[in-house]
Amino acid sequence: MKKQFKAESKRLLDLMIHSIYTNKDIFLRELISNASDALDKRYFLALSDDKVKPYTSELAIQIQVDKDHRTLTIVDTGIGMMQDELENNLGTIAKSGSLDFKQKNTDENIDIIGQFGVGFYSAFMVAKKITVESRSPFEETAYCWQSEGEDGYTIKPILKEEIGTKVILELKEDSEEENYSEYLDSYKIQQLVSKYSDYIHYPIKMDITTEKTKEDSEEKEIIIETKTLNSMVPLWKRNKKEITEEEYNNFYMNKFTDWNKPAKVIHYNIEGNISYNALLFIPSAVPYNFYSSEYQSGLQLYSKGVFIKDKAHELVPEYFRFVKGLVDSNDLNLNISREILQQDRQMKLLEKSIEKKIKNTLEDLLKHDRSQYEAFFDNFGLQLKYGIYQDYGMHAETLKDLILFKSSYQDQYTTLKEYISRLKENQEQIYYVAGHDVETLKKLPQMEQLLDKGYEVLYLLDSVDEFALNILRMYDGKAFKSVQQGELDLQSEEEKQANKEKIEENKDLLSAIQEAIKEQVKEVKISSRLKSHPVCLVADEGLSIEMEKVLKQNPEAKDIQATKILEINPNHQLFETLQKVHQNNPELIKDYAEVLYDQALLIEGLPIKDPIRYANKVCQLMIDANK
Numbered sequence: 185m186k187k188q189f190k191a192e193s194k195r196l197l198d199l200m201i202h203s204i205y206t207n208k209d210i211f212l213r214e215l216i217s218n219a220s221d222a223l224d225k226r227y228f229l230a231l232s233d234d235k236v237k238p239y240t241s242e243l244a245i246q247i248q249v250d251k252d253h254r255t256l257t258i259v260d261t262g263i264g265m266m267q268d269e270l271e272n273n274l275g276t277i278a279k280s281g282s283l284d285f286k287q288k289n290t291d292e293n294i295d296i297i298g299q300f301g302v303g304f305y306s307a308f309m310v311a312k313k314i315t316v317e318s319r320s321p322f323e324e325t326a327y328c329w330q331s332e333g334e335d336g337y338t339i340k341p342i343l344k345e346e347i348g349t350k351v352i353l354e355l356k357e358d359s360e361e362e363n364y365s366e367y368l369d370s371y372k373i374q375q376l377v378s379k380y381s382d383y384i385h386y387p388i389k390m391d392i393t394t395e396k397t398k399e400d401s402e403e404k405e406i407i408i409e410t411k412t413l414n415s416m417v418p419l420w421k422r423n424k425k426e427i428t429e430e431e432y433n434n435f436y437m438n439k440f441t442d443w444n445k446p447a448k449v450i451h452y453n454i455e456g457n458i459s460y461n462a463l464l465f466i467p468s469a470v471p472y473n474f475y476s477s478e479y480q481s482g483l484q485l486y487s488k489g490v491f492i493k494d495k496a497h498e499l500v501p502e503y504f505r506f507v508k509g510l511v512d513s514n515d516l517n518l519n520i521s522r523e524i525l526q527q528d529r530q531m532k533l534l535e536k537s538i539e540k541k542i543k544n545t546l547e548d549l550l551k552h553d554r555s556q557y558e559a560f561f562d563n564f565g566l567q568l569k570y571g572i573y574q575d576y577g578m579h580a581e582t583l584k585d586l587i588l589f590k591s592s593y594q595d596q597y598t599t600l601k602e603y604i605s606r607l608k609e610n611q612e613q614i615y616y617v618a619g620h621d622v623e624t625l626k627k628l629p630q631m632e633q634l635l636d637k638g639y640e641v642l643y644l645l646d647s648v649d650e651f652a653l654n655i656l657r658m659y660d661g662k663a664f665k666s667v668q669q670g671e672l673d674l675q676s677e678e679e680k681q682a683n684k685e686k687i688e689e690n691k692d693l694l695s696a697i698q699e700a701i702k703e704q705v706k707e708v709k710i711s712s713r714l715k716s717h718p719v720c721l722v723a724d725e726g727l728s729i730e731m732e733k734v735l736k737q738n739p740e741a742k743d744i745q746a747t748k749i750l751e752i753n754p755n756h757q758l759f760e761t762l763q764k765v766h767q768n769n770p771e772l773i774k775d776y777a778e779v780l781y782d783q784a785l786l787i788e789g790l791p792i793k794d795p796i797r798y799a800n801k802v803c804q805l806m807i808d809a810n811k
């Protein structure tokens with residue numbers, strides 16, 4: 185009976201069968217890498233399970249070509265699949281995320297394949313019919329899965345002695361545009377294996393037929409030799425000097441299914457407390473699911489060249505979770521189970537050492553290739569800033585010199601260290617302003633005087649920024665100071681004196697305004713930070729207005745409030761108007777106060793409570809002004 189593919193798989197299949205993807209070659213690498221994974225699993229399970237053990241043949245992959253039947257066959261002696269595994273593994277797509285992505289990017293047929301590595305299904309790019317014969321050590325019977333693509337698949341029992349899997353591809357007919365017969369050419373296969381699968385640490389064997397003329401006569405003889413096509417030396421064990429950039433890139437893109445070259449390759453070898461080889465990569469683009477729970481961080485772990493564990497997240501700290509790659513150590517005991525491994529002291533040593541290496545690499549990049557570092561930071565800087573905030577600031581020390589902020593100094597990225605190097609004489613604080621975009625922040629009333637006086641201000645554009653700075657509290661002995669909070673202390677002694685007098689003279693006016701909006705603000709003040717704007721809202725020390733916005737996104741915290749202060753510019757024309765109104769028409773002050781408060785909210789990007797009331801009041805003021 186024919187079974188149908190699950191809906192998602194069907195769509196992906198469709199994509200493969202009618203693929204316009206030019207690099208069809210990758211199907212072979214996908215099948216070989218599946219075979220290699222299956223061999224890894226068998227090797228690992230055999231350490232503790234005798235059923236898996238008795239190898240009747242070596243752990244290897246074999247490629248067979250049959251020109252007459254137009255078949256290409258990949259045989260492995262790996263772990264094989266039981267009936268329901270055949271059903272589940274080959275009837276559905278594990279990575280459903282790829283299809284979500286596809287739906288959002290309907291024109292990008294090409295990209296999806298490279299980006300997600302669709303594995304087994306890619307074989308449908310070249311095959312019109314696929315047969316998978318497989319035998320698992322955990323089931324008596326072997327099974328055969330067969331499909332011609334869209335119209336479903338069948339599974340039936342077969343006789344098969346060997347544990348392992350055999351994937352038989354019946355190649356499509358050649359057409360004017362496409363040549364599939366090339367995959368029957370042993371030279372082409374050798375080329376593909378050496379390009380994409382050279383480092384696979386099981387032999388990939390093939391019978392190569394050559395025709396030779398006999399030495400002593402004209403007669404030709406056909407020689408069949410079994411050749412191992414791959415060198416089997418893992419890339420990370422090879423000498424750095426002999427590895428080309430292309431080899432690194434290919435390795436990364438294949439193994440970690442990314443269609444972009446890595447931004448940075450970190451290949452090193454450490455001998456000491458713990459000895460290991462590592463080959464790490466910093467991606468050049470943010471993985472599509474990086475900020476979702478679907479993204480799994482971690483490095484592959486090998487022991488003496490043998491795969492032990494995928495995505496060992498305990499090997500990289502959370503704030504470096506964007507790093508991909510692998511670690512191969514001779515010091516880990518293979519017989520210990522995966523659970524014990526997690527607590528292994530050796531694992532802790534590994535983590536510390538890897539963390540240090542990543543940190544040094546980033547510092548180096550920052551120092552020697554600023555533009556590349558900034559590109560990296562655009563991708564993963566957010567993770568570093570979260571890192572500062574996480575675990576009560578435990579990692580702040582490690583990360584504080586790796587973070588960048590946009591700043592009013594030439595509107596560029598700056599490190600905190602660079603900011604400090606440009607401090608004005610007697611400047612005691614590091615100023616920052618928080619919001620969503622630089623253009624809006626620049627125009628904020630609170631910024632005018634600071635910029636005028638030549639102070640540099642950091643723009644905090646991500647919602648985590650202010651929380652991170654709150655954890656750091658200081659850098660190099662200077663405290664962080666929000667330009668939207670508390671007192672700024674920018675005034676000269678004379679200005680201070682003048683302000684004091686203004687406060688004295690206008691006591692009644694200020695308290696009348698305060699009375700009108702006392703539910704909303706803690707205080708109404710004569711401002712020392714405003715220059716050409718009439719009013720602004722600032723927060724008291726403690727929670728800032730931006731933090732209030734962030735916290736309010738959580739429904740449980742919707743009542744959270746920053747303590748607000750309304751500041752009025754005594755040197756603005758409006759101030760005179762207020763004085764007049766207060767003298768001649770004191771009951772009107774209430775309306776003025778409400779309108780000014782609402783305006784200050786709008787400038788901060790906060791919602792006003794009653795927009796209709798606000799609009800009506802502004803209208804009324806316009807009418808009154810022209811009576």
Ligand code: ADP
Nearest residue numbers: 218219222262264265273278302303304305349
């Ligand atoms: P991926 O390898 O990325 O998980 P695939 O579509 O290539 O996705 O394969 C799906 C699953 O089928 C694999 O995860 C594996 O469990 C199983 N599988 C594929 N090929 C083999 C094989 N040669 N031997 C054993 N299991 C296999």
